Amino acid sequence: MGSVFEITLVDKDTVSTNKNIDLVITEVMRIENLISEWNPETQISEVNSNAGIKPIKVDLEVFNLTKRAIYYSQLSGGAFDVSTAAMDRIWKFDGSMTTMPEETAVKKSVENVGYQNIVLDSLNTTIYLAKPGMKIGFGSIGKGYAADRGRSLMQAAGIQGGIVNASGDLSTWGQQPNGKPWTIGINNPFRSHKIVRILKMRESAVATSGSYEKYAEINGRHYSHIINPKTGYPSTGLTSVTIYGPTAEFANFLSTSLMVLGEKEGLKLLKQFPVYRGLLITDKGKVLSHKFR
Structure with missing residues (x-):
């Protein structure tokens, strides 16, 4: 999934721990072998290669994940869009981009983006991309979904506590061997090695989206690698969004959406989901807390 997974378990011995870690990795x-758009053998790759041609039958798990992704796209008004995999990559975030792309190129980059053109058939569990050139991908919520699944698998196996960490998007359950909750620090992108907030977690999840590690600097302005699916331009206003709540998948969706929506509209969306909390850091370094004490 293009991410480093780190698995922590509270288990009876090393042999059992290693066996269970292998189960999570499996x-x-x-x-990944179901939903990766980079592996040509996956069901999602088959859906993408048949855009504008025909519906593709998929596993119920893939169908339901896609259905939820469309729902998230609707909830956010398109700030999150599962079809951004089709976006032309005209922005470079490796330090090589020093001038703005042409406006016409930016407009063209989003021509094949639009979750409204994804057709689901629940009777036959098929996915059809109605527009040629469309693609769907799970770069935003796939890691969180995998972390949640790893947690569920270990809970079903009777493991009393642990963390499944997908490059900072993580699901936790239970507690540490000393009986204390898991503690997760949220970094301040403007102050190296400084922690903004420490979360105490039992059965919960956290996801962070940010522009502080991957961005372009053009004419003295900072451009996030998180692109607005409707405009083709990088999101502005927020440098980091951390969402804390029951599942990493939903937290992933919210953190990505808030980065695109910005402070005002993003908080409106977040307030619709009372079980989730948010910590937003603006481009000017201001820290905004929603339901954090």
Whole structure:
């Protein structure tokens, strides 16, 4: 999934721990082999290669994940869009981009983006991309989904506590061996090695989206790698969004959406989901808390 997974378990001995870690790794790989748009053998790759041609039958798991992704796209008014995989990559975030792309190129980059053109058939569990050139991908919520699945798998196996961490998007359950909750620090992107907030977690999840590690600097202005699916331009206003709540998948969706929506509209969206909390850091370094004490 293009991410480093780190698995922590509270288990009875090393042999059992290693066996269970392998089970989580197997589960993550199984999910990747269903939903990766980079592997040409996956069901999602088959859906993408048949855009504008025909519906493709998929596993119920893939169908339901896609259905939820469309729902998230609707909830956010398109700030999150599962079809951004089709976006032309005209922005470079490796330090090589020093001038703005042409406006016409930016407009063209989003021509094949639009979750409204994804057709689901629940009776036959098929996915059809109605517009040629469309693609769907799970770069935003796939890691969170895999972390949640790893947690569920270990809970079903009777493991009392642990963390499945997908490059900072993580699911936790239970507690540490000393009986204390898991503690997760949220970094301040403007102050190196400084922690903004420490979360105490039992059965919960956290996801962070940010522009502080991957961005372009053009004419003295900072451009996020998180692109607005409707405009083709990088999101502005927020440098980091951390969402804390029951599932990493939904937290992933919210953190990505808030980065695109910005402070005002983003908080409106977040307030619709009372079980989720948010910590937003603006481009000017201001820290905004929603339901954090």
